[in-house]
Amino acid sequence: MNSTQQLSFANSHLHIGIDVHLKNWKVTIRMNKMELKTFSMNPSAAELLAYLQHHYPNGIYHIVYEAGFCGFGTQRFFQLHNFDCRVVNPADVPTTNKEKVNKNDPVDSRKLARALENNELCGIYIPTIEQEELRMLMRLRYHLIQQQTRTKNRIKSLLYSQGILIPIQFSGRARWSHNFILWLQSIRMHTPAGNFTLQNLILQLQQIREHNKNIIKHLRTEAKKKNIAPILSALDSVPGIAFLSAMYLFTELISMNRFPNEDHLCAYVGLVPATQSSDETVYLNKISSRKNKFLRPILIEIAWTAVRSDPAMTLKYHQLTKHRKPQDAIIRIAKKLLRRIRHVWIQQEQYVFALVA
Numbered sequence: 001m002n003s004t005q006q007l008s009f010a011n012s013h014l015h016i017g018i019d020v021h022l023k024n025w026k027v028t029i030r031m032n033k034m035e036l037k038t039f040s041m042n043p044s045a046a047e048l049l050a051y052l053q054h055h056y057p058n059g060i061y062h063i064v065y066e067a068g069f070c071g072f073g074t075q076r077f078f079q080l081h082n083f084d085c086r087v088v089n090p091a092d093v094p095t096t097n098k099e100k101v102n103k104n105d106p107v108d109s110r111k112l113a114r115a116l117e118n119n120e121l122c123g124i125y126i127p128t129i130e131q132e133e134l135r136m137l138m139r140l141r142y143h144l145i146q147q148q149t150r151t152k153n154r155i156k157s158l159l160y161s162q163g164i165l166i167p168i169q170f171s172g173r174a175r176w177s178h179n180f181i182l183w184l185q186s187i188r189m190h191t192p193a194g195n196f197t198l199q200n201l202i203l204q205l206q207q208i209r210e211h212n213k214n215i216i217k218h219l220r221t222e223a224k225k226k227n228i229a230p231i232l233s234a235l236d237s238v239p240g241i242a243f244l245s246a247m248y249l250f251t252e253l254i255s256m257n258r259f260p261n262e263d264h265l266c267a268y269v270g271l272v273p274a275t276q277s278s279d280e281t282v283y284l285n286k287i288s289s290r291k292n293k294f295l296r297p298i299l300i301e302i303a304w305t306a307v308r309s310d311p312a313m314t315l316k317y318h319q320l321t322k323h324r325k326p327q328d329a330i331i332r333i334a335k336k337l338l339r340r341i342r343h344v345w346i347q348q349e350q351y352v353f354a355l356v357a
Helices: 045-055 073-080 097-101 105-117 129-161 178-186 192-222 229-236 243-253 262-269 295-309 311-320 326-347
Strands: 013-020 025-031 034-041 060-066 084-088 273-278 281-287
Touching: 013 045, 013 105, 025 045, 025 105, 034 045, 034 105, 045 073, 060 073, 060 105, 073 084, 129 192, 129 243, 178 192, 192 243, 229 243, 229 326, 243 295, 262 295, 262 326, 295 311, 295 326, 311 326
Parallel strands: 013 060, 060 084
Antiparallel strands: 013 025, 025 034, 273 281
8 A cells, every 4th residue: 555545635625726628628726725736627527626636635625617618517526525616707706917917727726726815705606407498498498599689680781782672561460461471582683693592581581480480389388397387487477577587587587596685686697887995985887897698688578678668767767867878777667677586486465566665
């Protein structure tokens, strides 16, 4: 038996920072305010665990890496083996000016390990695999809608560039209807290449629509589950929220218990201003750039509907626009509405209209 096998790091806390990449990881190990080692390895949680158990047997491992393309697989692996592993927002990692100027992978792993050892990092919420994959489905629809918009714009651009005017009967809601698609298919360009281009774009649009229809069908099946249906029913009572917007809210937020209060929820969505303070003076800047990019636009759209549907919101919006621009006022409405959404979600009760608050 060699000396390494006789070692024991029992009751010793080792803090491991991982800078994750597709082809390799940079790993830094710290213990007792001292850096032990920084090295490169294959991107494998199993290999890292084997390394730690061989070189630092019986140690108490604390591991951290930044959220990104690799998702939560590594975190779930270490959690399965009963080790502390956090995933953090890269923007929350304390960084010195020197580290910003000389940024590289070893530096990133070192600052992660150091911040973890100093207890300066708060991990983000980790959804279950089922919750994460339902969120993936909703985000797939989000990207499909973006593709659909781009394809529609390409079709319109092609028509305009060739001087083809869209008939007046296809204005408004009739645009992109079944009859409009039939009209597009009847158009003949000047050359075979032009015909192929237009018909290919129409085919792309039809395929995207079919994919979207299948996604919605699957989402409606998921929405019938007993842990989802009561929440969606409550959300559906909120003005401006329909099935799809309710599903976006559910899949992105997952649980209201993850937010200790309303302010944390509003900050997560991105409905709070950026602030700066000096001495006793506090400066409120424009809305924070930190946001959930899927939720904030949806909440603002919902708010515009609410100010037309709920008398209390109509009155509040009217009061706000006396001193603010409409786009600033609607942010305040969205924030107020989000707090009401939080209430109906937690209580699983219907939204109350004309409620002055």
